[in-house]
Amino acid sequence: MKLKTGTPYSLLKQSAVTGFGKPLTRTSTHAQVLIVGTGISGALIAHSLLHAGFHVCMVDKREPVRGSTPASTGLLQYELDGSAAELSEKFGFPQWNRIVHTMKSANAALGKLAAPFPGCGFEVRDSLYVASKKSDVSSLKKEFAFRTEAHLPVTWLSTDNLRNQCGVHGSAAILSRQAAKIDACALAQGLLKAGSRHGLEIYSPVNVATYQESSSGVEVQTSSGHRLSCDHLILADGYEGYRHLTRNTFSLYSTFVTLVRPLSETPQEMPLIWETSRPYCYIRSTSSGDLLVGGEDQPLIGQKITRGVLKDVEARLLKKLHNLTSIRGRPVSTWSGAFIASKDSLPFIGRIPGAKNVFAALAYGANGITFSEIGANIILQMLNKVHHPLESSFALDRNF
Numbered sequence: 001m002k003l004k005t006g007t008p009y010s011l012l013k014q015s016a017v018t019g020f021g022k023p024l025t026r027t028s029t030h031a032q033v034l035i036v037g038t039g040i041s042g043a044l045i046a047h048s049l050l051h052a053g054f055h056v057c058m059v060d061k062r063e064p065v066r067g068s069t070p071a072s073t074g075l076l077q078y079e080l081d082g083s084a085a086e087l088s089e090k091f092g093f094p095q096w097n098r099i100v101h102t103m104k105s106a107n108a109a110l111g112k113l114a115a116p117f118p119g120c121g122f123e124v125r126d127s128l129y130v131a132s133k134k135s136d137v138s139s140l141k142k143e144f145a146f147r148t149e150a151h152l153p154v155t156w157l158s159t160d161n162l163r164n165q166c167g168v169h170g171s172a173a174i175l176s177r178q179a180a181k182i183d184a185c186a187l188a189q190g191l192l193k194a195g196s197r198h199g200l201e202i203y204s205p206v207n208v209a210t211y212q213e214s215s216s217g218v219e220v221q222t223s224s225g226h227r228l229s230c231d232h233l234i235l236a237d238g239y240e241g242y243r244h245l246t247r248n249t250f251s252l253y254s255t256f257v258t259l260v261r262p263l264s265e266t267p268q269e270m271p272l273i274w275e276t277s278r279p280y281c282y283i284r285s286t287s288s289g290d291l292l293v294g295g296e297d298q299p300l301i302g303q304k305i306t307r308g309v310l311k312d313v314e315a316r317l318l319k320k321l322h323n324l325t326s327i328r329g330r331p332v333s334t335w336s337g338a339f340i341a342s343k344d345s346l347p348f349i350g351r352i353p354g355a356k357n358v359f360a361a362l363a364y365g366a367n368g369i370t371f372s373e374i375g376a377n378i379i380l381q382m383l384n385k386v387h388h389p390l391e392s393s394f395a396l397d398r399n400f
């Protein structure tokens with residue numbers, strides 16, 4: 001599966017250091033925990049398991065951290081794509097409340113994890129959820145009521161307040177405090193490199209072809225004929241891992257991002273911005289004052305992403321940026337990425353249905369990085385046979 005086309009910001013920044021994956025030379029290797037995938041999901045899981053004293057090996061069919069993670073725009077929000085009303089109806093208000101508060105804590109935890117690694121660019125920011133048109137205001141008010149009831153740090157902004165305080169055009173907005181931004185690629189690399197100094201083994205390129213459970217653990221077969229065995233197998237294989245799921249539980253998209261150099265100076269503490277339109281446009285500033293403008297999601301149905309497609313989307317994203325913020329800018333780079341969202345906007349994290357020692361950590365959805373951090377905790381608790389409060393809501397076999 002082609003995970004990205006074009007050069008994403010994280011790779012332009014040269015934060016993508018390579019050279020810490022070793023080739024697999026032994027014909028058979030044993031690990032207590034084997035993680036498939038070295039993106040942000042695998043890296044956070046490895047970090048949490050190493051700290052808990054597990055012996056961890058990782059494999060990746062690409063070089064480490066060269067999957068979807070470098071394509072990411074790194075907005076860390078505790079706002080879900082699915083509305084609070086829908087999710088509360090599905091799981092009940094207390095569980096929705098638990099999910100959003102866990103997400104908020106996970107974002108703060110990511111800030112602590114990022115602190116030792118220069119280049120992660122973690123910064124706390126406000127997040128603005130903008131009503132794109134007048135007819136969206138009533139549903140946004142409903143969302144605001146849920147968030148207020150959940151004691152989240154939110155403020156309602158009228159059209160005028162939104163324009164005067166934030167320079168943003170819209171019919172109204174919810175301003176949420178304590179969101180953040182991060183370079184997930186730099187964090188994954190930092191964690192993997194630090195882990196390697198504490199016994200983490202990373203092998204690449206190694207393509208896992210099949211696995212089989214037995215009474216003594218899990219046997220993994222690679223495409224190059226190597227055999228790996230482990231007590232616990234964690235599939236953190238990103239968007240290529242959709243084959244572990246039931247068909248009608250998720251949708252596949254191509255999503256797009258343009259890195260824009262504004263023609264005039266942007267506000268120092270620019271909030272993260274997204275909107276009620278679907279597909280929505282979202283914006284965040286980088287540490288050097290450029291802007292990442294994303295959106296224009298399209299169903300991924302065998303469509304080829306050509307330079308022409310990227311140019312068309314780039315023009316639309318620049319127009320969106322101007323409509324929302326009056327900012328004009330010059331495109332520096334535009335890329336697309338494969339993207340999967342579940343039907344209820346929550347990820348798939350937990351035991352593979354029917355398996356005993358095989359787990360998946362598929363952080364699907366717009367809050368993928370936040371979900372990866374929560375996933376690392378869920379997986380650790382599952383290996384330690386401790387119940388996690390979000391286990392049932394993120395289960396692969398939950399009801400849709």
Ligand SMILES: Cc1cc2nc3c(=O)[nH]c(=O)nc-3n(C[C@H](O)[C@H](O)[C@H](O)COP(=O)(O)OP(=O)(O)OC[C@H]3O[C@@H](n4cnc5c(N)ncnc54)[C@H](O)[C@@H]3O)c2cc1C
Binds near residue numbers: 065256
């Ligand atoms: C354009 C874009 C923008 C995004 N913006 C945001 C955002 O603002 N905020 C946010 O929270 N999330 C965002 N996301 C989502 C987030 O980036 C992803 O959830 C996250 O990066 C996925 O990380 P991962 O480790 O699960 O997957 P990956 O980084 O893809 O890692 C999975 C790894 O598994 C390996 N693999 C797959 N199959 C095999 C196999 N059979 N054998 C061996 N290795 C295998 C792959 O090579 C890959 O390296 C965005 C995503 C995209 C594409």
